[in-house]
Amino acid sequence: MAYSSLFSPKFTHFSSARPISHHLYYHPYLSSTSLQYNNIRKELSLPYVASFPYQPINVDYLEEEFSGHGVTFEGIGDNCVAKMGLDNGSTATLMLPSGLITSYKAPMWHGSTVELLHTSVSEGDDGEAVIQGGVSLALNYEDDNEVPWSPSTWVLRDIRGNSKDSIKVELISSDTDNMVETRHIVTLGEDILTSEISVTNSNSSPLQWTGSIISHLTVSSPEATYALGLEGSNFHNVPPFLSNFGIIPSDLDEENDSEIGQLWKQMGLKGFSSGLGQRNKKNASEEEMEGEEDDGYKQLNEQMSRIYTCAPRFFTLIDRGRRNSVVVGRDGFDEVYMYSPGSSHEIYGEYSFICVGQSTMLKPIMLGPGEVWRGSQHLHNPNM
Numbered sequence: 001m002a003y004s005s006l007f008s009p010k011f012t013h014f015s016s017a018r019p020i021s022h023h024l025y026y027h028p029y030l031s032s033t034s035l036q037y038n039n040i041r042k043e044l045s046l047p048y049v050a051s052f053p054y055q056p057i058n059v060d061y062l063e064e065e066f067s068g069h070g071v072t073f074e075g076i077g078d079n080c081v082a083k084m085g086l087d088n089g090s091t092a093t094l095m096l097p098s099g100l101i102t103s104y105k106a107p108m109w110h111g112s113t114v115e116l117l118h119t120s121v122s123e124g125d126d127g128e129a130v131i132q133g134g135v136s137l138a139l140n141y142e143d144d145n146e147v148p149w150s151p152s153t154w155v156l157r158d159i160r161g162n163s164k165d166s167i168k169v170e171l172i173s174s175d176t177d178n179m180v181e182t183r184h185i186v187t188l189g190e191d192i193l194t195s196e197i198s199v200t201n202s203n204s205s206p207l208q209w210t211g212s213i214i215s216h217l218t219v220s221s222p223e224a225t226y227a228l229g230l231e232g233s234n235f236h237n238v239p240p241f242l243s244n245f246g247i248i249p250s251d252l253d254e255e256n257d258s259e260i261g262q263l264w265k266q267m268g269l270k271g272f273s274s275g276l277g278q279r280n281k282k283n284a285s286e287e288e289m290e291g292e293e294d295d296g297y298k299q300l301n302e303q304m305s306r307i308y309t310c311a312p313r314f315f316t317l318i319d320r321g322r323r324n325s326v327v328v329g330r331d332g333f334d335e336v337y338m339y340s341p342g343s344s345h346e347i348y349g350e351y352s353f354i355c356v357g358q359s360t361m362l363k364p365i366m367l368g369p370g371e372v373w374r375g376s377q378h379l380h381n382p383n384m
Contacts, residue, residue: 056078057075057078057079057080057096057097059073059074059075059080062080062082062156066156066159068162069159069160069161069162069163069167070084070085070086070161070162070163070167071083071084071085071159071167071169072085079095079096079097079098080095080096080097081093081094081095081096082094082095082096082156082169084167084169084186084188085163085167086163086164086165086166086167086188086189086190087163087164088107088190089105089106089107089113090104090105090106090107090113090188090189090190090191090381091103091104091105091113091188092104092105092186092188092193094169094186095131096154096155096156096171097153097154097155098131098136098152098153098154098245099136099137099152099153099154099171099173099184100119100131100134100135100136100245101117101134101135101136101186101193101195102117102119102131102133102134103115103117103119103134104116104117104135104188104193104379106191106193106381106383106384107191107381107383107384108324108383108384109383109384114322114324114383115218116193116217116218116326116379116381117133117134117135117215117216117217117218118133118134118216118217118218118219118247118352118353119131119132119133119134119216120132120133120247120350131245132245132246132247133216133245133247133353134215134216134245135193135195135213135214135215135216135377135379136213136214136243136244136245137151137182137184137195137197137211137212137213137214138150138211138212138214138241138243138244138245138246138357139151139182139197139199139209139210139211139212140209140210140211141175141178141180141207141208141209142207142208142209143178143203143205143206143207143208144205144206149175149178151173151175151180151182152173152244153173154171154172154173154184155171155172155173156169156170156171157170157171157172157183158170161187165189165190166187166188166189166190167187167188168185168186168187168188169185169186169187170183170184170185170186171183171184171185171186172184178203178207179201179202179203180199180200180201180202180203180207181199181200181202182197182198182199182200183196183197183198183200184196184197185197185198190384191380191381191382191384192378192379192380192381193378193379194376194377194378194379195213195215195376195377196331196374196375196376196377197213197374197375197376198372198373198374199365199367199372199373199374200371200372201367201368201369201370201371201372202369202370203369204369205369206366206367206368206369207366207367208364208365208366208367209360209364209365209367210359210360210361210364210365211359211360211361212241212243212333212337212357212358212359212360212361213333213357213358213359213375213376213377214241214243214245214246214337214355214356214357215328215355215356215357215377215379216247216353216354216355217317217326217353217354217355217356217379218352218353219317219319219321219322219352219353219354220319220320220321220322220352221321221343221352222300222301222340222341222342222343222351222352222353222354223299223300223301223343224319224320224321224322225299225300225301225317225318225319225320225321225340225354226297226298226299226300226317226318226320227297227298227300227315227316227317227338228296228297228298228315228316228317228318229296229312229314229315229316230293230295230296230298230308230311230312230315230336231293231294231295231296232292232293232310233292233293233308233309233310233311233312233336234290234291234292234293234308234309234310235290235291235292235293235306235307235308235309236289236290236306236307236309236362237289237290237304237305237306238305238306238307238337238361239305240305240339241305241337241339241355241357246355247341247350247351247353247355248341249341249345249351293308300338300340300354301340301342301343302340302342302343303340303341303342303344304338304339304340304342305338305339305340306337306338307335307336307337307338307359307361307362308335308336308337308338309334309335309362311335311336313329313330313331314327314328314329314378314380315327315328315336316328316382317354317356324383325382325383326379326380326381326382327378327379327380327381327382328356328377328378328379328380329377329378329380330358330375330376330377330378331374331375331376331378332358332373332374332375332376333358333359333360333375333377334360334363335358335359335360335361335362335363336356336357336358336359337355337356337357337358337359337361338354338355338356338357339354339355339357340354340355341353358375358376358377360375
């Protein structure tokens with residue numbers, strides 16, 4: 001059975017290479033259906049990060065320090081859920097320390113609110129709780145030492161705003177060894193959810209990074225979903241993002257057991273380098289790997305994974321099954337990543353989502369000493 005609320009009960013798990021286990025209770029904020037796991041203690045696998053030794057979150061301190069801004073906190077074992085809520089009914093749910101946005105409920109024209117994000121929870125092979133989907137950051141840094149690392153554990157730095165107008169939650173991840181600071185700022189407005197990142201290179205050597213803000217948008221089915229506004233954009237067909245929070249159908253994962261798939265998994269998000277692109281082109285024609293979008297009202301019923309370049313800053317995803325739409329916008333990023341699992345899966349099921357990423361994968365970002373880079377994604381609700 002499929003659920004269109006915060007989490008769905010099944011999916012394929014891609015775990016981190018070096019997980020740290022933290023205890024997690026299933027909680028009403030995490031599943032309105034209980035998922036048959038009520039009162040059962042599980043473990044949540046979180047990626048390893050060198051910058052912050054993880055400490056249990058003091059929920060009482062957060063409630064006292066950040067009260068009055070329209071955000072409430074709930075402890076789940078050693079983790080925490082921060083729920084943002086506006087007076088008009090817009091809400092967003094953020095998990096700490098993973099930084100995963102698991103819910104964005106927006107007011108609709110018919111008077112109620114609708115969940116716009118697709119997030120999934122299931123039991124892993126070792127009995128841990130596996131949480132995927134939603135909105136997450138997938139960043140891969142590399143300096144002169146050519147040793148890649150990724151910020152994946154976040155600390156709450158500040159909350160501003162109020163429940164009447166907008167709420168801004170700022171998270172931070174600092175790698176003191178490499179002198180790189182990443183800030184993730186989540187802003188909930190009356191008709192918009194914005195995810196912004198800021199990367200500061202305080203080192204004396206240059207920094208190169210690739211990555212994306214990845215969003216799983218829930219839809220009735222990919223067959224009923226259309227992308228408006230991408231006509232004329234160049235595209236590159238690429239392997240799917242295998243990020244820590246990505247949802248990929250199991251049959252596609254089996255296809256990735258090929259040489260290219262294994263290389264992609266080993267390299268993580270760095271897999272879209274020019275070397276991999278040249279390797280792919282040896283196995284496919286130029287027409288298959290690159291092209292120009294010729295459909296201004298593109299149906300997303302076929303399985304696809306591509307990066308659009310020269311795409312407009314804003315385009316629209318329309319779900320004719322649920323009779324709603326989302327306007328996706330970006331700042332700073334030059335590329336748009338789009339993944340559809342296709343309509344060969346069960347309708348209203350586990351793979352009823354469209355994945356959109358504002359990315360910098362084909363062309364890495366280069367930051368000199370002392371430089372700062374900023375970029376953001378906007379999920380605008382035009383259905384009020």
